[in-house]
Amino acid sequence: MTTPSRGPDLTPASAVPPGGVSSACAGCGAILPEADGPTHRYLESSAACWSTYGEVLAREYGDPGLFRRVHRLTVDVYAVQHPGRPSAQAIQSVAVHLMSLCALLEGGSGAEGASKLIREGVRVKRRFVWLQPPQSMGPLTVADVGKARGPAEHERAVRDWASSAWHAWAPHHATVRQWCSDVRRA
Numbered sequence: 001m002t003t004p005s006r007g008p009d010l011t012p013a014s015a016v017p018p019g020g021v022s023s024a025c026a027g028c029g030a031i032l033p034e035a036d037g038p039t040h041r042y043l044e045s046s047a048a049c050w051s052t053y054g055e056v057l058a059r060e061y062g063d064p065g066l067f068r069r070v071h072r073l074t075v076d077v078y079a080v081q082h083p084g085r086p087s088a089q090a091i092q093s094v095a096v097h098l099m100s101l102c103a104l105l106e107g108g109s110g111a112e113g114a115s116k117l118i119r120e121g122v123r124v125k126r127r128f129v130w131l132q133p134p135q136s137m138g139p140l141t142v143a144d145v146g147k148a149r150g151p152a153e154h155e156r157a158v159r160d161w162a163s164s165a166w167h168a169w170a171p172h173h174a175t176v177r178q179w180c181s182d183v184r185r186a
């Protein structure tokens with residue numbers, strides 16, 4: 001979706017939807033009302049998407065049980081849906097967060113095992129290459145988690161979001177699985 005023009009000749013004020021103008025996040029594609037604000041240095045996103053992520057994280061920090069159950073997933077999914085451009089940092093970020101997702105979703109790892117894999121991945125980062133991000137990051141985004149009411153809904157939303165994002169990266173699953181086993185052996 002393109003950003004509607006705000007030019008008075010093209011877009012009368014009455015045509016602007018309630019809540020203002022929305023636009024799609026360049027990373028995950030979430031359609032959110034445009035907002036001013038900070039974004040991450042290499043996880044490229046819209047300011048509104050980054051702000052929604054901040055709200056989701058705040059909920060997890062405020063609920064130790066929820067934090068334990070889904071925080072690792074939340075951080076990994078947000079990173080892989082916002083791969084940015086192929087800098088050394090972005091290559092490493094996409095690689096280790098995809099590996100963590102793989103361990104959590106396919107390998108039955110808990111958060112600690114996945115975090116250990118990330119630490120080991122960072123140590124041997126030179127072996128990673130840029131993975132061309134998929135055209136679509138899947139139908140679910142952090143905005144869907146943002147809409148959840150209560151911890152149970154939040155947890156379910158994160159799990160659905162994680163499966164959907166992992167599925168979107170399917171063309172690279174074999175590479176990510178290989179990296180996981182390489183890093184575990186290194």
Ligand SMILES: [Zn+2]
Binds near residue numbers: 027028029030046
């Ligand atoms: Zn986004």
